[in-house]
Amino acid sequence: MSLTAKDKAVVKAFWGKIGGKADAIGQEALARMFIAYPQTKTYFAHWPDLSPGSESVKKHGKTVIGAITAAVEKMDDLIGGLSSLSDLHAFKLRVDPGNFKILSHNILVALAVNFPGDFTPEVHVSVDKFLAALSAALADKYR
């Protein structure tokens, strides 16, 4: 399910609309994931506080969404563009790739909550494809 020219244009346009709200979206997606999918918290046992408003969740939400925003500009070669992040996730973090789908779902929910009018079915399908392609690129070095 590769990204068409239309998908890339739709994702770029929608991400432009998100603008300064990106950090909040990242934070909200993580918070939702920890509460709706508690097993994902196992990767963050070293954090003092995993509650929605905590500094850790805020900071990490910003880190994750920042990488995704950067990936919007790398859609022509996600595997190349995410190579070092793939190394990190494969060899150091070793996050089970099934969790990428879970976080993607929670990002979509955060987008729907914050941009109900803009997150149309057409935008939804392109963003979903983008996040899936991104997840595959992130899992590229796993084995």
Next chain:
Amino acid sequence: MVEWTEFERATIQDIFSKMDYESVGHNALTRCLVVYPWTQRYFGNFGNLYNAAAIMGNPLVAAHGTVVLHGLDKAVKNMDNIKATYAELSVLHSEKLHVDPDNFRLLADCLTIVVAARLGSGFTPDVQAAFQKFLAVVISALTKQYH
């Protein structure tokens, strides 16, 4: 037996009591057919599903969205007995409609997104968890009679 907390019960009753079944059903089914186009395989006789606008404007899609939401209503009204409540519907989806159960999760995800957009900040992480747990139980019951 599924254990429901007071919060979960109240959340599910609250969401569905305030819901416009026609509108939410229509939007959720439309979204599913657009975001996961392979689900269109079950609706060969619905006519024009060529693009998002056609799907949204298709009266058969709208009508069927309502049917699905009213089916969900059975679970809302029988939260302590969802498995038995859906025994017949499970047989229908398996033996007559031949729906791959993976599709139930796709529609459930679209329903979550539509409800999230409607409720906005009211769709808190805890509400999301309760809603998704409810849908997971429904999916499990609908899959039960497949063999």
